[in-house]
Amino acid sequence: xxGRVIVITSGKGGVGKTTTSANIGTALAKDGYxxxxxxxxxxxxxxxxxxxxxNRIVYTIVDVIEERCKLKQALVKDKKNPNxxxxxxxxxxxxxxxxxxxxxxxCDTLKEENDFVLVDCPAGIEQGFQNAVAGASEAIxxxxxxxxxxxxxxxxxxxxxxxEEIKSYKLLLNRVRPSLIKSNEMMSVDDVxxxxxxxxxxxxxxxxxxxxxTNKGEPIVNDENALAGKAYRNVAQRILxxxxxxxxxxxxxGFMAKIKNAFAKLKAKV
Amino acid sequence: xxILTDIYNTVAKFFRPQEExxxxxxxVATNRLKLVLMQDRTNLTPxxxxxxxxxxIDLLSRYVEMDKELLELNFEQEGxxxxxxxxxxxxxxxxxxxxxxxxxxxxxxxxxxSSETVCEEAEGAENTEEDADVTEEVSETxxxxxxxxxxAEKKTKKKSRKVSNPEGMNETERxxxxxxxxxxxxxx
Numbered sequence: 001x002x003g004r005v006i007v008i009t010s011g012k013g014g015v016g017k018t019t020t021s022a023n024i025g026t027a028l029a030k031d032g033y034x035x036x037x038x039x040x041x042x043x044x045x046x047x048x049x050x051x052x053x054x055n056r057i058v059y060t061i062v063d064v065i066e067e068r069c070k071l072k073q074a075l076v077k078d079k080k081n082p083n084x085x086x087x088x089x090x091x092x093x094x095x096x097x098x099x100x101x102x103x104x105x106x107c108d109t110l111k112e113e114n115d116f117v118l119v120d121c122p123a124g125i126e127q128g129f130q131n132a133v134a135g136a137s138e139a140i141x142x143x144x145x146x147x148x149x150x151x152x153x154x155x156x157x158x159x160x161x162x163x164e165e166i167k168s169y170k171l172l173l174n175r176v177r178p179s180l181i182k183s184n185e186m187m188s189v190d191d192v193x194x195x196x197x198x199x200x201x202x203x204x205x206x207x208x209x210x211x212x213x214t215n216k217g218e219p220i221v222n223d224e225n226a227l228a229g230k231a232y233r234n235v236a237q238r239i240l241x242x243x244x245x246x247x248x249x250x251x252x253x254g255f256m257a258k259i260k261n262a263f264a265k266l267k268a269k270v
Numbered sequence: 271x272x273i274l275t276d277i278y279n280t281v282a283k284f285f286r287p288q289e290e291x292x293x294x295x296x297x298v299a300t301n302r303l304k305l306v307l308m309q310d311r312t313n314l315t316p317x318x319x320x321x322x323x324x325x326x327i328d329l330l331s332r333y334v335e336m337d338k339e340l341l342e343l344n345f346e347q348e349g350x351x352x353x354x355x356x357x358x359x360x361x362x363x364x365x366x367x368x369x370x371x372x373x374x375x376x377x378x379x380x381x382x383x384s385s386e387t388v389c390e391e392a393e394g395a396e397n398t399e400e401d402a403d404v405t406e407e408v409s410e411t412x413x414x415x416x417x418x419x420x421x422a423e424k425k426t427k428k429k430s431r432k433v434s435n436p437e438g439m440n441e442t443e444r445x446x447x448x449x450x451x452x453x454x455x456x457x458x
Contacts, residue, residue: 147303154307184296191300195307 003034003111006118006239007136009160011152013123015144016174019210019219021120022050023229024140026219027236029084033115036075038087038106040132041122042097045089052079052217053086062090065102071109080222095127100134107135116239125159133160139169140201145176145187150195157198170201172235177206178249189246202235204228205249308345311352319343326356332372335361 008021018041025037038061039047048054059074064087071087078084087106090097103119110117121132133139139160143153153171160169173192180186193200207228213220220229221236227247234244309315314322323343330336342357364372 147299147306150303151306151310154310158311181296187296187299187303191296195300195303 001112001115003114003116004138005107005111005136006116006138006140007121007132007166008118008140008142009121009129009132009156010123010142010149011125011156012143012149015142015149016204017123017142018046018050018120019214020140020142020172020174020204020232020235021118022047023219023221023232024236024239025084025116025118026051026078026081027221027233028116028239029078029081030221031236031240033083033240034113035084035116035118036087036110036114037084038103038110038117038119039089040098040103040119040128042089042128043091043094044122045091047120048076048086048088049217050214050219051084051086053088054217057086057088060088060090061103061106062093062097064106065098071106095122095131098131100131103131104135125155129156129159133163133166137165137167139166140172141169141198142172142174143192143196144174145181145189145192150187150192154196157196169198171196171198172202172204173200174204175206176203176249182250200246201238202231203246203249204231204235205247304344304346308352312345330358332364332376333369334358334363337361 008017008024010017018039021037021039025035029035037047037051039045040061041047042062045060048057053076056076058076059069061074063069064071064074074087075085076088078086087110107117107119117135119132119136122128141153141156141160143149157169160166171193173189176189177186181188187195189200189203205227207220207226209220209223209226210228213223213226219232220226221232223229227249231247234247237244309319323341326343327336327338327341331338337359340359342355344355344357346353346355
């Protein structure tokens with residue numbers, strides 16, 4: 001079996017790379033695929049927190065590279081889903097502890113026994129990014145409808161284009177706020193896609209549920225009712241090659257809803 | 271009165287469709303972003319862009335009379351390709367004599383290219399000529415020199431031009447300002 005290696009990257013920090021990695025990984029595992037998540041953010045690891053696995057980590061990716069353990073020993077199984085496992089980043093080391101070749105080797109080994117290897121990339125375009133991209137053949141570029149995030153995504157797309165190994169890259173637009181788009185205070189999905197001219201793989205609405213799900217260490221895809229969870233499940237379906245329409249994020253259109261919106265706007269202005 | 275207009279504006283805003291409100295913020299972001307990304311992608315600095323704009327104005331104004339302040343130079347992305355979009359509000363096309371005159375000026379310029387200062391003077395002269403329609407007297411005499419037969423025809427043209435130009439064209443100093451800006455940049 002040869003699995004797919006997908007790097008999740010963004011350029012800018014704080015746009016939701018790690019959240020996206022955790023959720024797509026969990027969603028794919030729920031569908032019965034074998035998934036490994038690799039946290040390559042050495043020194044600033046967080047993927048373990050989002051999955052609620054922070055207390056189970058014994059070995060890290062640096063331990064594997066420096067041969068203190070076998071690769072299999074370092075893989076931490078998810079609490080709920082045995083299909084999902086995590087290869088954590090070392091918290092006490094920096095990006096230079098790993099080389100691109102070493103990471104590529106790990107990805108190549110892992111894809112032998114898994115359907116998906118998702119690489120959570122650190123922010124920036126330096127060594128950490130180069131490492132994370134080394135073993136991947138596909139990329140998901142996470143951005144938000146803000147100027148700085150889009151500019152950085154554009155830079156990342158340029159870098160991905162120059163990499164021969166990356167066969168395809170897609171855009172995931174995170175933290176979309178339909179009410180702001182409607183009032184022309186936020187760039188719309190079409191605006192962003194047009195500017196970056198990159199195919200879209202997902203639109204994730206801003207969801208306060210993300211905060212509580214991070215607090216609990218449980219990805220939001222596990223919450224059947226959350227809109228962001230549904231959006232992430234759709235992304236997973238699209239990765240699997242299914243054509244799923246993008247969620248209609250428009251606000252409720254009833255009369256009462258309109259009045260409520262109007263009052264909310266007035267309140268915000270005051 | 272101020273209070274009354276405030277109240278009116280607030281009430282009017284409430285009934286206006288949402289799309290019309292706050293239009294600025296989003297389109298400002300989109301436009302700023304497009305420009306900055308184009309610079310990132312092509313390594314063209316604002317200075318070079320302004321120079322390019324100035325040179326394009328110089329070239330095109332030999333053939334058409336245009337509203338230089340409204341000229342837009344943008345980069346647009348179409349798929350993988352970047353297109354240079356130039357939007358020129360044309361006031362009127364110049365006729366053959368004017369074009370010939372402008373080209374002759376250019377040839378003179380080329381001949382004098384050896385010394386930079388002379389060249390600059392010539393350019394300046396050319397430009398005042400192009401903007402001559404601003405001051406009626408100047409342009410009239412010039413057009414007379416181009417061809418006396420067509421003066422009458424041109425006079426009517428000039429009138430319509432004046433009507434179509436909402437800005438106070440009587441002020442002779444005004445249109446020279448953007449010219450200066452362009453020139454500063456092309457020299458730099």
